[in-house]
Amino acid sequence: MSLWEEGDTPTSGSSTSHLSATECPFHNGSVPECDEERRINEDDDRGSEQEEESEQEEEERSSDEGFMGMTPLLQAHHAMEKVEEFVHKVWEGRWRVIHHDVLPDWLKDNDFLLHGHRPPMPSFRACFRSIFRIHTETGNIWTHLLGCLFFLCLGLMYMFRPNMSFVAPVQEKVVIGMFFLGAILCLSFSWLFHTVYCHSEGVSRVFSKLDYSGIAFLIMGSFVPWLYYSFYCSPQPCFIYLIVICILGLTAIIVSQCDFFATPQYRGVRAGVFVGLGLSGVVPSLHFVISEGLIKATTMGQMGWLLLMATLYITGACLYAARIPERFFPGKCDIWFHSHQLFHVLVVAGAFVHFHGVSNLQEFRYTAGGGCTENGFL
Ligand SMILES: [Zn+2]
Numbered sequence: 543m544s545l546w547e548e549g550d551t552p553t554s555g556s557s558t559s560h561l562s563a564t565e566c567p568f569h570n571g572s573v574p575e576c577d578e579e580r581r582i583n584e585d586d587d588r589g590s591e592q593e594e595e596s597e598q599e600e601e602e603r604s605s606d607e608g609f610m611g612m613t614p615l616l617q618a619h620h621a622m623e624k625v626e627e628f629v630h631k632v633w634e635g636r637w638r639v640i641h642h643d644v645l646p647d648w649l650k651d652n653d654f655l656l657h658g659h660r661p662p663m664p665s666f667r668a669c670f671r672s673i674f675r676i677h678t679e680t681g682n683i684w685t686h687l688l689g690c691l692f693f694l695c696l697g698l699m700y701m702f703r704p705n706m707s708f709v710a711p712v713q714e715k716v717v718i719g720m721f722f723l724g725a726i727l728c729l730s731f732s733w734l735f736h737t738v739y740c741h742s743e744g745v746s747r748v749f750s751k752l753d754y755s756g757i758a759f760l761i762m763g764s765f766v767p768w769l770y771y772s773f774y775c776s777p778q779p780c781f782i783y784l785i786v787i788c789i790l791g792l793t794a795i796i797v798s799q800c801d802f803f804a805t806p807q808y809r810g811v812r813a814g815v816f817v818g819l820g821l822s823g824v825v826p827s828l829h830f831v832i833s834e835g836l837i838k839a840t841t842m843g844q845m846g847w848l849l850l851m852a853t854l855y856i857t858g859a860c861l862y863a864a865r866i867p868e869r870f871f872p873g874k875c876d877i878w879f880h881s882h883q884l885f886h887v888l889v890v891a892g893a894f895v896h897f898h899g900v901s902n903l904q905e906f907r908y909t910a911g912g913g914c915t916e917n918g919f920l
Pocket residue numbers: 682732736882886
């Protein structure tokens with residue numbers, strides 16, 4: 543299937559640079575043309591101005607006579623320019639979306655998305671320009687690009703809040719800053735991955751590892767302020783839980799560096815690893831509920847928001863693993879509302895709900911004052 547838009551057949555360009563002999567396989571012509579091209583490059587290397595001038599004169603003369611009037615050497619030269627322009631057009635955005643069946647194996651991730659895929663584009667410039675085109679990754683890119691900008695603004699606003707709104711301004715800003723750092727890293731690695739995913743197999747592999755590591759950073763960063771405020775008056779369990787989540791998070795990052803982890807067959811395992819990492823919060827949550835009582839935990843302890851956050855993340859992970867809804871409507875959710883997009887939206891919503899719960903905890907701590915009594919949470 544042609545990747546080119548109709549009417550985009552390559553035409554002769556004005557570029558006079560040459561392709562190297564290694565690029566000859568792109569050419570439709572025969573091998574001797576490659577040898578001739580190589581000879582042209584060798585001539586250029588010698589840098590003889592006289593030769594270049596005579597070549598230019600000959601080229602001008604030949605273009606008047608048409609392609610058939612050219613010497614074989616110039617025909618090869620001319621054809622090379624066409625090939626160069628042809629390749630250049632892909633990198634400059636003159637591509638069209640393709641069917642799942644013609645994707646190379648490394649780009650085949652979800653076979654329920656039938657059409658609307660970007661072709662492989664080995665140019666970062668073309669990948670970044672594709673952000674403004676409509677294809678299967680457009681929604682994935684924008685959901686986390688806008689989410690990233692949102693948390694960046696929210697984080698900056700929070701960091702510039704007057705110190706008088708905190709009990710221990712520096713400490714609390716560092717602790718809440720860990721959440722913002724985790725969220726911004728996760729969302730920026732994610733939109734970057736979805737943008738350059740079609741560049742090449744190697745680039746896709748590197749950025750997918752960053753993408754998965756970003757999820758672990760978000761989970762680790764989310765635990766820090768929540769544990770800090772929930773165990774404000776019990777520093778020892780707070781410290782132990784922080785160490786445990788760091789070890790578990792780093793383990794998830796190490797596992798996600800394995801090449802097999804990014805393959806479509808491991809989709810369920812990936813969802814399981816990150817849901818498991820998030821669910822490790824069940825232990826400190828139970829600890830909190832048992833020591834403070836259910837009423838206190840749900841009111842002052844913001845457990846309701848924590849549960850809502852967990853529900854959003856787990857729903858997102860389930861949709862992602864099961865590829866719902868596109869599984870039931872193959873080809874109908876190619877561009878909008880496929881599982882990965884819904885998962886992205888739920889991650890942003892979950893992170894915001896968590897921030898809301900944490901800022902309520904912070905406000906409660908400020909209202910209650912910094913002191914601790916025998917009564918646990920207070
Ligand atoms: Zn994603």
